Amino acid sequence: xxxxxxxxxxxxxxxxxxxxxxxxxxxxxxxxxxxxxxxxxxxxxxxxxxxxxxxxxxxxxxxxxxxxxxxxxxxxxxxxxxxxxxxxxxxxxxxxxxxxxxxxxxxxxxxxxxxxxxxxxxxxxxxxxxxxxxxxxxxxxxxxxxxxxxxxxxxxxxxxxxxxxxxxxxxxxxxxxxxxxxxxxxxxxxxxxxxxxxxxxxxxxxxxxxxxxxxxxxxxxxxxxxxxxxxxxxxxxxxxxxxxxxxxxxxxxxxxxxxxxxxxxxxxxxxxxxxxxxxxxxxxxxxxxxxxxxxxxxxxxxxxxxxxxxxxxxxxxxxxxxxxxxxxxxxxxxxxxxxxxxxxxxxxxxx
Numbered sequence: 001x002x003x004x005x006x007x008x009x010x011x012x013x014x015x016x017x018x019x020x021x022x023x024x025x026x027x028x029x030x031x032x033x034x035x036x037x038x039x040x041x042x043x044x045x046x047x048x049x050x051x052x053x054x055x056x057x058x059x060x061x062x063x064x065x066x067x068x069x070x071x072x073x074x075x076x077x078x079x080x081x082x083x084x085x086x087x088x089x090x091x092x093x094x095x096x097x098x099x100x101x102x103x104x105x106x107x108x109x110x111x112x113x114x115x116x117x118x119x120x121x122x123x124x125x126x127x128x129x130x131x132x133x134x135x136x137x138x139x140x141x142x143x144x145x146x147x148x149x150x151x152x153x154x155x156x157x158x159x160x161x162x163x164x165x166x167x168x169x170x171x172x173x174x175x176x177x178x179x180x181x182x183x184x185x186x187x188x189x190x191x192x193x194x195x196x197x198x199x200x201x202x203x204x205x206x207x208x209x210x211x212x213x214x215x216x217x218x219x220x221x222x223x224x225x226x227x228x229x230x231x232x233x234x235x236x237x238x239x240x241x242x243x244x245x246x247x248x249x250x251x252x253x254x255x256x257x258x259x260x261x262x263x264x265x266x267x268x269x270x271x272x273x274x275x276x277x278x279x280x281x282x283x284x285x286x287x288x289x290x291x292x293x294x295x296x297x298x299x300x301x302x303x304x305x306x307x308x309x310x311x312x313x314x315x316x317x318x319x320x321x322x323x324x325x326x327x328x329x330x331x332x333x334x335x336x337x338x339x340x341x342x343x344x345x346x347x348x349x350x351x
Contacts, residue, residue, distance in 0.1 A: 003060050004137045016053055022126075023049025036111060040103055047102075048095045052123075055091055056130045059083070063134040069142060080131060088123030092116070174203070176264075180234050195233045202226040213323070214348075217284060217291070218250040224259050224282075231263075235271055240279040249284040252291045254345050255323050259293075261316055262341055266297035269339060290344045299339040316343070 005015045027045035030036040036044060062083045066076045096112050177199050184192035205223050221243060232239055241263075263280060270278040278298040285292055313332070320329045324346055333340040 001064065001138070001141055003057070004134065005057055005060070015056070018129075019049040019053035019056065019126075022052065022122075030111075036108065040105060040108055043103065044099050044108070047099050048091070048119075051095045051098075052091055052126060055087055056126065059087060059127065059130050060134055063131060063138060067138065068135070080127075084124055084127040084131075087127045088120055091123050092119050174199075177230060184234075191233050195230055198226065198230045198233065202230060213255060214253040215256045216251045217245070217254055217293075220254055220256060220259055221245070221282075223257070224263060227260050227263060231267055235267070238271060238277050239267065240277055242279065242281050244281065244283045246285045248286050249291050252284075252286075252345060253348050254291075254293075255319055258316055258319060258343075259295075261313070262295045262343075265313060265341070266295060266339070270297040270299055287344070289347055291347075293343045293345065294340055295343075296338055296340045299334070299337060313341070 005012050023045035025045075026048065027038075027041045030041035030044065031038045035041070062079065065071075066079050068076070071079075100109060100112070177195070181192050181195050181199070184195060202223070205226055228239070228241055259282075266280045267278075270280070280295065280297045283294045283296075313330070317327060317330045320343070321327045329344050329346075331342045333342070
């Protein structure tokens with residue numbers, strides 16, 4: 001922990017105000033009541049004030065040695081009692097010797113002996129004041145360090161949670177894709193080969209972007225295009241998709257890999273139980289303070305959807321909550337023959 005006086009010019013100036021004020025008060029008092037002549041009073045006050053300030057700076061190292069988080073109360077009390085006596089003795093002795101050496105004045109010698117008790121009290125009080133200020137600084141620094149550590153810990157926890165959620169996405173999709181490839185190797189080896197290549201490109205893209213928490217929507221859509229190429233091989237003309245993106249939305253940052261589970265959900269509940277063509281529409285537009293993304297897919301309410309792990313939409317909502325601190329950014333709407341998922345992404349400056 002840095003010295004609160006010597007490492008900051010402003011705090012140093014503020015610190016030196018106190019011993020100099022004491023020096024001026026002492027000079028004024030001795031001069032006004034004719035205890036000492038003005039030159040002697042000024043020199044006496046200046047020397048005592050400067051040495052008092054220098055010793056006060058050194059007191060910091062006693063405080064640091066007796067850190068309240070590392071030292072017992074008994075050790076702190078004993079250390080400061082001993083240090084205050086040494087501090088006061090050094091102040092009076094060094095200041096007195098220096099002034100007497102510079103001023104050969106018998107009247108001043110008598111004055112110095114007469115003020116000994118008052119100066120002992122003044123030294124002890126100044127020591128107590130300096131120690132109190134230093135401890136306030138130490139406590140504030142410890143609190144600040146704790147806040148920083150807690151913030152870092154929360155960030156690490158948040159990143160771990162996000163990584164855990166991301167790790168649920170790729171294996172879930174990979175499991176389904178590999179099952180499809182296994183089936184295609186028996187019925188259509190050429191499609192299986194094309195799907196393996198498309199899957200390789202998709203996984204390479206996803207892994208490259210895995211460490212970036214936020215990516216522009218335009219980049220995320222390239223990832224989705226790779227994903228849809230894979231699904232297009234599986235479902236052929238039964239799968240149609242369109243992107244309707246406002247130009248202002250293309251550079252809007254969103255959590256990476258967050259759209260893929262939405263399309264996987266749309267395909268799962270829109271295509272698995274029907275043989276008719278299904279269209280998936282992605283729209284993105286700006287609204288004040290947000291970007292709204294809507295994914296709509298045809299849906300047959302009479303069909304019975306396949307049971308799954310239930311990871312997709314819950315995963316998306318959990319990630320949005322972790323990234324933006326709100327659990328109200330995802331909304332699902334079920335119509336007579338369509339399913340719509342709305343997701344609002346706050347502007348980056350509002351995060």
